[in-house]
Amino acid sequence: MDRLSLQNPVFATYAIAASLMILKAVSMSWLTVARMLQANGGFRSPEDIRKTPLNPTPDPKQLEPNERVERIRRIHLNDLENLPFFLVAGLLFVLTDPSLQLARWLLYGYVISRLLHFAAYFTAQTHDMRATLWTVGSVILIFMSCRTLLAAFGF
């Protein structure tokens, strides 16, 4: 059977996990926009304090960092450090023909760890909790990449 067909339940598992993670990352952009609108600030470019229909009363203070916006930017950067690598590592892992059960545990486990990491970061839980949740995802990513490496070397 074609490994990259959605008829293949292992690949379908990957496609679901990958799409959810892509939508998660894109949501961070929209959340940044939402918080910039709420705060009416947290902008970054000099031209953002030009008078426009969406910014009728510009103010240089709009370019100052806003902690509620910066928090989302930090979460977003954490996504950029993790999700693109998960997306490719997961695809390569699927091509090593893992069992459906293992693929589900790892791929959905990763998704859940990242959603919980988001919840912990968003609500400013302790660094310890955030680090623990990040570690779960990172270990899954390392495991999948090592598995692919071994398979590529014929083991």
Added chain:
Amino acid sequence: MDRLSLQNPVFATYAIAASLMILKAVSMSWLTVARMLQANGGFRSPEDIRKTPLNPTPDPKQLEPNERVERIRRIHLNDLENLPFFLVAGLLFVLTDPSLQLARWLLYGYVISRLLHFAAYFTAQTHDMRATLWTVGSVILIFMSCRTLLAAFGF
């Protein structure tokens, strides 16, 4: 037919869009280099103000942020927040067997929206215009990921 063959016009469409976006992102690195050379500054690492053949008269001011360089870095960061997710979302979308017409509209539409976004950001157009162009690309990305999700669940 093999879905991931360049003989498949839907996949060829993706390969063209993806390659253009990769070259676009890589160009941002080169543009940053070009502007650092023009400005003879905008560097980031302490060792960058060591005397070398390429930097014969170093000066601590070379480490200060330079707005012309920072603008390209902001455009680049925006690419990092968007393009890697487009690259995977587009590939997964191709694997859902969309019509060639739909694939062309979405994939080339995304490319065009990002090139216009670059033009608007590069020339410091208003935030409103930049946001509108970014939104077009983001909505295409969300649509492709939702389509993949539905297809993976059998719809």
Added chain:
Amino acid sequence: MDRLSLQNPVFATYAIAASLMILKAVSMSWLTVARMLQANGGFRSPEDIRKTPLNPTPDPKQLEPNERVERIRRIHLNDLENLPFFLVAGLLFVLTDPSLQLARWLLYGYVISRLLHFAAYFTAQTHDMRATLWTVGSVILIFMSCRTLLAAFGF
């Protein structure tokens, strides 16, 4: 033969190069953690100076930038600007059916250039050396993407 099978030596070459680059990027996160622990600082979020089992004696100075931590963050950002695009460009290049010899030179050459770039950045070599090593990888990336573009257009 299935192009995306690990039985295909060109794809296996890609899988090895990609897995090594993913593990390299993930290592930057762990190295950041290691240096934050060593420095007992370089944190970024206000909640990181709350008293916890892992941070028994918090201090506002822990939120100040720490150069040893910031260096790893800069290396990491450079990875984010390069590796996700390599991962997709390499996969598309494999689908153009290159010779095994060319694939090995380009894919392993990229990996080696990035490992040397890391070594140069980590040990604070001159900007000239770092730029040279970065350029090697960037040119390989551009070559692979241009090759894919041409192949997609039927050349």
